[in-house]
Amino acid sequence: MHTTMHKKTSRPRELTPQAKIMRTLQKQGLKLTRQRKVILEVFLDMDGHPSPEEIHREIHRQGHNLGISTVYRTLKVLVETGVVRKLEFGDGQGRYEQRDERTQHLHLVCKQCGQTFEVPTIAVDWLFEELAENHAFALHSHTAYLYGLCDACIAESSENRDNHEEERITP
Ligand SMILES: [Zn+2]
Structure with missing residues (x-):
């Protein structure tokens, strides 16, 4: 990834x-x-x-x-x-x-390590266009930020969890 x-x-x-x-x-x-x-x-x-x-x-x-x-x-x-x-x-x-404009993408932002990953928006472009249309808005370009954890940080946190299995508190 x-x-x-x-x-x-x-x-x-x-x-x-x-x-x-x-x-x-x-x-x-x-x-x-x-x-x-x-x-x-x-x-x-x-x-x-x-x-x-x-x-x-x-x-x-x-x-x-x-x-x-x-x-x-x-x-x-x-x-x-x-x-x-x-x-x-x-x-x-x-x-x-x-x-x-030709390579529009959104950003996946890892809240743990700060790494960002660019993902092409082709699959969701229709959604942005529809949103703009519904608001009679002339859409020129777009970007979006999705915040979460990257795969490396997920792996790291699950390793820590395994190491401290006994300390784990389920939310
Ligand atoms: Zn990360």
Whole structure:
């Protein structure tokens, strides 16, 4: 479960994702300063849902000197343009992902270890569309968070339970 859901599928296309996003931003009249380009390139190369701190760390690791406030400001701008989405996993920090309308997914969030798993929403897309329709709402995109325990944490908790069988109190 852990490995398969993280796998990124590569789609053949004429433009690299980076180039495509740069073009989208330029069309919107956003000035692509050197700083913004660095932040965007580092962010797009990172897997998962990095936080501003993680992006900032990676920027430094690659030898660029940018302040964390610049990272925050740029992410905010990128969210406003719609190419980046801000997510809340309940761990107190905003996390960011590239927004791609063609690969809509929902997030399974493990409340124990904080891992998140992306699940394609194809099977439930009709439900979101129906919900929107019932409210005369023009649906552009969607995401959802499902909170619970991942399989590793379930296994761990059942191991602990087996070890402390005598202490177990049934709720
Ligand atoms: Zn977990």
